[in-house]
Structures are given as structure tokens and as C-alpha cells.
Amino acid sequence: xxxxxxxxxxxxxxxxxxxxxAVAFAxxxxxxxxxxxxxxxxxxxxxxxxxxxxxxxxxxVAIINLLPDGVRRKIEELDPNRERLRAVCGMRWFGGRxxxxxxxxxxxxxxxxxxPIVYDEFALTPEEIDLWxxxxxxxxxxxxxxxxYGWKVGDRVVLESTIPPYLRLEFxxxxxxxxxxxxxxxxxxxxxxxxxxxxxxxxGSGCHIFWVKCQSAAALHSLQTExxxxxxxxxxxxxxxxxNAFVAGFVQAVGxxxxxxxxxxxxxxxxxxxxxxxxxxxxxxxxxxxLATFKALGFQARRVFFIVLSESLLLALGGSLLGxxxxxxxxxxxxxxxxxxxxxxxxEPSGIAVAGSLAIGLVVGLAAGVWPAYQAxxxxxxxxxxxxx
Numbered sequence: 001x002x003x004x005x006x007x008x009x010x011x012x013x014x015x016x017x018x019x020x021x022a023v024a025f026a027x028x029x030x031x032x033x034x035x036x037x038x039x040x041x042x043x044x045x046x047x048x049x050x051x052x053x054x055x056x057x058x059x060x061v062a063i064i065n066l067l068p069d070g071v072r073r074k075i076e077e078l079d080p081n082r083e084r085l086r087a088v089c090g091m092r093w094f095g096g097r098x099x100x101x102x103x104x105x106x107x108x109x110x111x112x113x114x115x116p117i118v119y120d121e122f123a124l125t126p127e128e129i130d131l132w133x134x135x136x137x138x139x140x141x142x143x144x145x146x147x148x149y150g151w152k153v154g155d156r157v158v159l160e161s162t163i164p165p166y167l168r169l170e171f172x173x174x175x176x177x178x179x180x181x182x183x184x185x186x187x188x189x190x191x192x193x194x195x196x197x198x199x200x201x202x203x204g205s206g207c208h209i210f211w212v213k214c215q216s217a218a219a220l221h222s223l224q225t226e227x228x229x230x231x232x233x234x235x236x237x238x239x240x241x242x243x244n245a246f247v248a249g250f251v252q253a254v255g256x257x258x259x260x261x262x263x264x265x266x267x268x269x270x271x272x273x274x275x276x277x278x279x280x281x282x283x284x285x286x287x288x289x290x291l292a293t294f295k296a297l298g299f300q301a302r303r304v305f306f307i308v309l310s311e312s313l314l315l316a317l318g319g320s321l322l323g324x325x326x327x328x329x330x331x332x333x334x335x336x337x338x339x340x341x342x343x344x345x346x347x348e349p350s351g352i353a354v355a356g357s358l359a360i361g362l363v364v365g366l367a368a369g370v371w372p373a374y375q376a377x378x379x380x381x382x383x384x385x386x387x388x389x
Contacts, residue, residue, distance in 0.1 A: 017279065018315070024275040025319025028267075029357045030327045036353035037331065049243040052121060053220050055212040056246040057227055060237040066092075066206030067236055072111075075212060078226050084219030087117040090207035092190055096159030096169075098149055104162055105145055109190035118213040119187075122177055131174040136192045139171035144183030146176045159186070165202045169193075212240075272316075272364050279315070279368070305377040312369025313362065320361030324354055 012018070057075065059065035072088045079085040089111045096107035112133060116124050122140070124132065132138045141151055151157055153173050160168045171188055190207075197204035212227070214220040224240045231238045241249075328349040 021279045022319040022322055025272050026323030028271045029320045029323030032357050033324050033327045033353045037347040037350040040350040041347045046244045049247055053214045054243040055240050057210040057238050057240045060239040069205050084215050086213040087114040089114040089118040089211045091209050093208045095162040099160055105186045106184050107186040109193040110187050112189045118211050128175050137172045138174045139188040140175045140177055141173055142177045142182040142185045165200050167196050301377050305373045308373040308376045309369040313365040316361045316365025324357055
């Protein structure tokens with residue numbers, strides 16, 4: 001009689017309870033993997049933003065308030081020799097969406113001259129920069145938006161603004177951005193927007209945000225202080241923050257998603273620990289006579305201990321895999337356009353999340369099985385048989 005045979009027979013003893021226990025492991029583990037994968041996405045986005053050495057300069061009152069175009073010149077004057085500052089790019093929110101669509105793109109009108117410098121991670125080719133500078137309708141679209149609407153380079157697309165004066169503009173796609181941090185963005189030239197606003201008698205000047213590309217981390221911190229000091233006690237007071245903090249602010253606006261995900265992970269561990277412990281104690285109480293019989297037939301106490309502990313581990317790891325595999329398959333097979341959240345890349349199965357969930361399953365399986373296995377080890381054959389009989 002092999003160990004595998006004994007374990008299979010024990011698991012088949014009460015199929016309903018075994019199935020429900022496996023599901024009780026699977027559901028929390030699925031949530032755990034998904035939550036941790038989201039945390040990994042946010043962490044990667046934050047790390048990427050920190051590497052770009054960009055400062056976001058906006059109105060201290062609210063980001064929807066426009067800052068005058070002259071703010072760019074005053075920021076540049078803080079470092080005329082460009083020892084700390086590489087370039088400043090003004091941007092204005094357009095809030096564009098495809099006609100007859102409800103999804104708003106992260107569409108921003110950008111200064112034509114400094115955009116390729118401030119966003120040098122896009123690595124625009126000389127030909128693409130030339131198109132950007134000479135085609136007034138030039139636009140750059142993120143991969144997520146392009147996949148959603150079927151756009152490709154050279155296409156003419158139309159967006160209508162969701163904010164006054166509700167313009168309807170045509171653009172020409174000159175580049176599909178592959179960066180994970182630019183999945184739903186849509187950049188186009190600000191002078192094109194200014195002309196369109198002026199044409200309908202709407203003030204076209206002003207930016208919602210100025211992005212400042214810095215030479216180093218030290219330069220970023222010094223400029224952050226100097227910029228806010230430059231505009232202090234003026235009608236255009238600013239709030240400067242690094243890109244990491246700026247993005248985090250948007251995440252916090254819709255809820256502390258990373259914090260909720262971490263809290264969810266803790267709840268998951270508690271749930272499966274309670275479920276596993278309860279199941280193994282019930283199983284042990286039902287099998288006292290059987291374990292006593294094993295000992296009476298000559299099974300060593302260590303082997304009985306190992307049988308009980310192995311059953312707990314098998315159930316824990318099997319239930320964990322039952323939750324992990326479907327989530328990983330869904331994240332890999334579901335079209336990326338349905339998994340995009342704002343400027344964040346779609347979540348992918350995280351090796352850390354999978355390894356962590358399996359480790360938790362292993363630890364919980366051990367913790368739930370150790371006490372029943374210890375009781376089986378100390379079980380006196382005559383007392384157990386007498387008590388059951």
C-alpha cells in the first residue's frame with residue numbers, strides 16, 4: 001500500500017468536503033495573485049516614472065486651473081545654462097474621445113518643440129520628429145488605444161473634446177507608442193489646439209501642466225523648490241512634484257488600490273489558514289480509528305505523522321493551483337485592451353505573486369497539518385480503538 005494510494009483514498013473519503021475545501025483555497029489564492037499582480041504594475045510604473053527625472057508643475061489651487069504660457073519661460077530662466085534643466089514642455093488637457101464612444105482618452109496637447117526632449121523615452125526617429133514638427137495634425141497614440149480602435153500609423157482619426165468648447169478635431173497618427181506607461185495616451189500639438197480654440201472665440205493660451213525634464217535627481221529636487229518659490233505669493237502659485245508622486249496622486253484619487261490589494265492579501269492568508277485548519281482537524285477526528293489501525297498493523301508513528309501532514313500539503317497546494325492557473329490564463333489570454341487602467345500597463349501574471357501564493361499554500365498546509373499530525377504521532381492504539389469502539 002503506497003503513500004499515494006492512501007492519500008488518494010483519504011481525499012476521496014468525503015468528496016464534497018474535499019471539493020469545497022479546494023475551492024476555499026482557490027478563490028482567495030486567485031484574488032491574491034490578481035491583487036499582487038496589480039501592486040507589481042503600480043510599482044513598475046512608479047519606478048519607471050522616477051527614472052525619467054521629470055517634474056510636474058501645475059496650479060497650486062487645482063490641476064484644472066490653467067497656468068499662463070509665460071510660466072514656461074520663467075522656469076527656463078531659473079537655469080539659463082541648462083546645467084540642471086534639459087527642457088520644459090507645456091501641456092493642455094483635451095479630454096478627447098472617439099465619436100460615439102464613451103471612453104475618454106488621456107489626450108494632451110503638447111508643445112511641439114520640446115516634447116521629443118521631455119519624453120525622450122519614446123525614442124522618436126528623425127523621420128517621426130520631422131513629421132511631428134511639420135504636420136500640424138500629427139499625433140502619437142498609445143498601443144492600448146490603437147488596439148482598441150484599430151488605429152495604425154498614417155491613419156486619419158477624429159476626436160471630440162469632452163470639455164468646453166467641445167471641439168471636433170482630425171489628427172494623423174505618426175507613431176504608435178509601445179511604452180507600458182503610455183497605453184492609453186494620445187499626444188498632439190498644442191499650437192493646433194490653440195488655433196482651433198481661437199477660431200471659435202475661446203481663449204487658447206495656457207497650460208494645465210508643465211513637465212520639466214531634469215539632468216539629475218539632485219537637479220530635480222533643487223528645481224522643485226525653486227520653481228514653487230518663484231511663483232509664491234503670485235496669482236499663479238504652483239505645486240511642483242516628481243512624476244512618481246504626480247501619478248500616485250491620480251491613483252489615490254480613485255482609492256488606495258495598492259493598499260487595498262495588500263490588505264486583501266492579508267485577509268486571504270487568514271481565510272485559508274482558518275479553512276485549512278478546520279478541515280484537517282475534522283478529518284483527523286473522523287480517522288482516529290483508521291490511524292490507530294495503521295499503527296496496529298505495524299505502521300511506524302513517523303509514517304502515520306507523514307501521511308496526515310502530506311494530506312494537508314496536497315490539499316493546500318492543489319487548491320492553490322486551482323486558483324492560480326485560471327487567473328494566470330485569464331491575464332495572458334484576455335485582450336490587453338480590456339485590462340488597461342488609465343496610464344498603467346495591463347497586469348500580467350507576476351512571478352512574485354505566483355511564487356508567493358504557492359509559498360503561502362505550503363506554509364498554511366504545514367501549519368494546518370502539523371497539530372493533527374502530531375496528535376496522530378502521539379496516538380495510543382489501544383486507547384483510540386477502545387474509545388471509538
